[in-house]
Amino acid sequence: MKKRTFLKNTAALAAVSMLPGSVWSMAKGKRLRTAHIGISNMGMADLKAIASHSLVDVVGLCDVDSNALATAKAMHPKAKTYADYREMLKEMSDEIDAVIVSTPDHTHAPASMLAMEKGKPVYCQKPLTHHVTEARAMKKFAADNNIITQMGIQVHSFYDYKLATHLIREGIIGKVKCVRAWSPKNWGFDGEAPEGSDPVPSTLDWNLWLGTAPEREYKKGYYHTGNWRKVLDYGCGTLGDMGVHIFDTPYNALELDVPMTIKNKCRKPTGFGFPEHNEVTYTFPQTPYTTETLKWVWYDGPGAPAKHKDLKLPNGDELPGQGAMFIGEDGRRLLLPHFMQLPKLIVDGEYKELDLSGTEHIGQPVRDYDSEGEKHYHQFVDACLGKDETSAPFDYAARLTETILLGTIAGRFPNKTLHWDAKTARFAEEEANALLDAPYREF
Structure with a gap:
């Protein structure tokens, strides 16, 4: 697949109204037929959650790993199976109502855009894309062609996060001057690229796994199945994994757009892996x-995180393992643990009881991930059936993802402040602009 498929032709496609305004009307029937691209690990979780909706029929399964494909096929014996998503979307176009993309990050945009070009609603795992140019192109194409979309940030639909959003917008700590967010996870790699190669497992199509990414020899334990997030060519580091989840609520609550400046305090770039420690x-x-x-x-x-007075808790309490702290201009703070814990209000160094009056529309706290975790997926299904609207469409997801990706780019210029122009989608620092995009390998 050539990158021009959606980067060079996106505007032209929209201009000629390639797709009808009711492009997703085929999905507004009584049931939704779904096709799933990537069904290992998170892809399996996505498959189970989407399929748990009573009005979903799984009709297509695609994975480059035949073991993963066999497991999913046993769960959905009537579904057709493929190793190449391009073949599935070509052969089954008339049999599919919506597409779920749960691949490594570097394949999110190529697979999602191809599905959208065929008029299919898309649920794509986070981060939305691997490159800034992809995020902007996908946002535009989805909007111009009236396509239903949702990014896979499941906690977006959880009670605790909706509550925190409500409280911040109601002014519980006044105007917010700072947010500090953290995760001690390590989706970085400070070593050098591995040398040599290992035999490719007979169950894996390595060429299809690489997809549009640069050619690279297979090395056991470095890429498929578990460590690709650490590598520049395939993932987006910890920032692109946990960062998307933890950024989501403050970003949404504060109605942020993309940033003006970005600075990443980290080690020097190696050209292979993301830094193991980042302070962006x-x-x-x-x-x-x-x-x-x-x-x-x-x-x-x-x-993580580094010690800071903004993060000091009352009674000598320890910070939650992951989370975010909103700091108001008068010093009031709201702590939002990640995840499934109520936010905590801190005033003058003491916890204060939350006033939950007027929050009935948010629902009730749920402490069971299996049930609450399905909400975000079911919202997408219901939207495709004309019964709801998605809360994390590509219009929102692209801006959040762009913000995340700018932080990973700043990691290639450690301790240097980069200046971002949202209108032109360019850095003032010309050397950084080369990292907004990358050529696609034909495969």
């Missing part, structure tokens, strides 16, 4: 819920 500082323009500018600091890697 963003500045955002003012919104109705922030001060004139908003400072946002992200910490990841073992031991």
Whole structure:
């Protein structure tokens, strides 16, 4: 697949109205026929959650690993199976109502765009794309062609996060001047690229796994199945994994757009893996819920976050393992643990009881992930059936993903402040613009 498929031709396709305005009307029947691209690990979780909807029929399964394909086929024996998503979308176009993309990050955009070009609603795992140019192109194409979309940030639909959003917008801590967010996970790799190669497992189509990414020899334990997030060519590091989840609620609650400046305090680039420790500082323009500018600091890697007075808790309590802290201009704070814990209000160094009046529309706290985790998926299915609207469409997901990706790019220029122009989608620092995109390998 050539990158021009959606980067060079997106505007032209939209201009000639390639797709009818009711492109997804085929899905507004009594049931939804879904095809799933990537069914290992998170892909299996996505498959189970989508299929748990009573009005879903799984008709297509695609994975480059035949073991994963066999497991999913046993669960859905009537579904057709493929190793190449391009073949599935070509052969089954008339039999599919919606597509679920749960591949490694570098295949999100190629697979999602191809599905959208065929008029299919798309649920795509986070982060939405691997490159900034892809995020902007997907956002535009989905909007121009009226396609139903949803990014896989399941906690977006959880009670605790909706509650925190409501509280912040109601002014519980006033205008927010700073957000500090963290995860001690380590989807980084500070070593050098591996040398040599190992035999490709007979169950894996390595060429299809690489897809549009650069050619590379297979090396056991470095890529498929579990460690691709650590590698520049395939993943987006810890920031692109946990960062998307933990950024989501503050980003949404504060109605942020993309940042003005980005600086990543990390080790020097190696050209292969993401840094194991990152401290990324963003500045955002003012919104109705922030001060004139908003400072946002992200910490990841073992031991994160770094100590800071903004993160000191009452009674000597320890911070939750992952989470975010909103800091108001008058010093009031709201702690949002990740995940399935209520936010905590901190005033003058003490916890204060939350006033939950007026929050009935949010629902009730749920402490069971299996039931609450399905909400985001079912919302997408219901939207495709004309019964609901998605809460994380590509219009929102692309901006959040762009913000995340700018932080990973800043990691290639450690300790240097990069200046981002949202209108032109360019850095003032020309050397950084080369990382907004990458050529696609034909495969």
